[in-house]
Amino acid sequence: MKLKKILTVLVCVLMLLSISVLSVFAAGEDGGAKGGMVALIIVGILIGILIIVIISNVAIVPQGKAYVIERVGKFHTIWQTGIHVKVPFLERIAKRVNLMEQVADFPPQPVITKDNVRMQIDTVVFFQITDCKLFAYGHTTPMVAIENPTSTTLRNIIGELELDSTLTSRDLINTKMRSILDDATDPWGIKVTRVELKNIIPPREIQDAMEKQMKAERERREAILRAEGEKNSAILVAEGKKQSMILAAEADKEAQILRAEATKEAKIREAEGEAQAILTVQEATAAGIRMINEAAPGEGVLALRSLEAFQAAANGPANKIIIPSEIQSIAGLTASISEIATGLKKDKKA
Numbered sequence: 594m595k596l597k598k599i600l601t602v603l604v605c606v607l608m609l610l611s612i613s614v615l616s617v618f619a620a621g622e623d624g625g626a627k628g629g630m631v632a633l634i635i636v637g638i639l640i641g642i643l644i645i646v647i648i649s650n651v652a653i654v655p656q657g658k659a660y661v662i663e664r665v666g667k668f669h670t671i672w673q674t675g676i677h678v679k680v681p682f683l684e685r686i687a688k689r690v691n692l693m694e695q696v697a698d699f700p701p702q703p704v705i706t707k708d709n710v711r712m713q714i715d716t717v718v719f720f721q722i723t724d725c726k727l728f729a730y731g732h733t734t735p736m737v738a739i740e741n742p743t744s745t746t747l748r749n750i751i752g753e754l755e756l757d758s759t760l761t762s763r764d765l766i767n768t769k770m771r772s773i774l775d776d777a778t779d780p781w782g783i784k785v786t787r788v789e790l791k792n793i794i795p796p797r798e799i800q801d802a803m804e805k806q807m808k809a810e811r812e813r814r815e816a817i818l819r820a821e822g823e824k825n826s827a828i829l830v831a832e833g834k835k836q837s838m839i840l841a842a843e844a845d846k847e848a849q850i851l852r853a854e855a856t857k858e859a860k861i862r863e864a865e866g867e868a869q870a871i872l873t874v875q876e877a878t879a880a881g882i883r884m885i886n887e888a889a890p891g892e893g894v895l896a897l898r899s900l901e902a903f904q905a906a907a908n909g910p911a912n913k914i915i916i917p918s919e920i921q922s923i924a925g926l927t928a929s930i931s932e933i934a935t936g937l938k939k940d941k942k943a
Contacts, residue, residue, distance in 0.1 A: 650679045652686065661688040661729040671725050688729040694721045694786060697736060701794060702744045704751040706759055712795040714751065716743055718774065719787040727782030735781055742777045743788075746770050756795070763790050 653676050654660055660672040664684045672686075679685070697720065701713035718739060722728045732738045750769050751759055759766070770788040778785055795803070 646681050647678075650681050652677050652679065657691065657693045659690045659692055659725045660686050661690060661725050663687040668726060668730065688725070690722055690725045690728055692722055692725075694719060697739055698791070699740050699743055701792065702747055704748050706751055706754060706756050708755045710756045710795065710799060712751075712756075712759075712793060712799075714747060714793050715791045716747060716770070717789045717791050718743055718785060719789075720778070720783050720785045722782055723784045724782030727780065731781035735783060738781060739774070739778060739783065739785075742774055743770070746773045746777075756799070760793060763793075766790060 652660065652672065654672050654674050656674050658674070660677070662669045662672055662679065662684055664680070668687070669684060697718045699716050699718070701715040703711065703713055705711050720739065728735060747766075747770060750766055754762060754766075767788050767790060771785055774788060775785040
């Protein structure tokens, strides 16, 4: 803009100089020769003025920018990226618009929550200009127009939330503010792409209370973790003792089973031995009887065997002995034999 103003001033000065030179030469004595020179000078000046005017009316629109052009004070068109030439003295660049996404960082705004806690919140608004005409003619100060709805919308949203909800609902607040601001800035050709709460600054006493609450919560969690650790430790110790007792009982049970099986096996072997011994004795007795039967013993032998059996019975602890008649006869026979033997001994001595 400064360069164009300078060029305009230079054009005016050159025009004045050319007029003054023309008047001076026209008033001289040698009007013909001097008039031709004056004509050349005027033509050179006009060519220079034309070049300057053309250069001053050529504009290059850079990438990411757009120019709003007015013709005779009225909106005419919008120049996009590239080289453009405007009509001198009729058209002008009314506004240079930045089409890239921009960031507006607003200072902290005082707000009051639903539970009457006063705090300060600063916001960051990301926006982009989508309609250059509406942006140029929709509002005189678009940034101020964005800042004011941002602060009022923030107060309205925070006024419906309590302190804890405000601190934990940043996404909800950002979404609501973006939607409301986008609708409010549509008539100005502005698209609000994102809104972020940069800082939430509660009062100092609230910060102290929050720090104490956080410390108490951490101490509570520490106590819970310690108690759970002790509980798990006691459970593990009890389970270890239980497992040890179970293993000891199972070992004792297996030992008793083995001892019982050993005793059972020993008794079975002992019974088998006794049975074998009885069988052997019975077989021997049967063999003896069979041999006796085969030998066909006489009555004398039987009588002697009966006497031996009687003697064995007499040697026992019984007080009464029943003597069969056969044994009595045998006893009498034995007495007779004893007397005969005694008489024979006396005769031998005589």
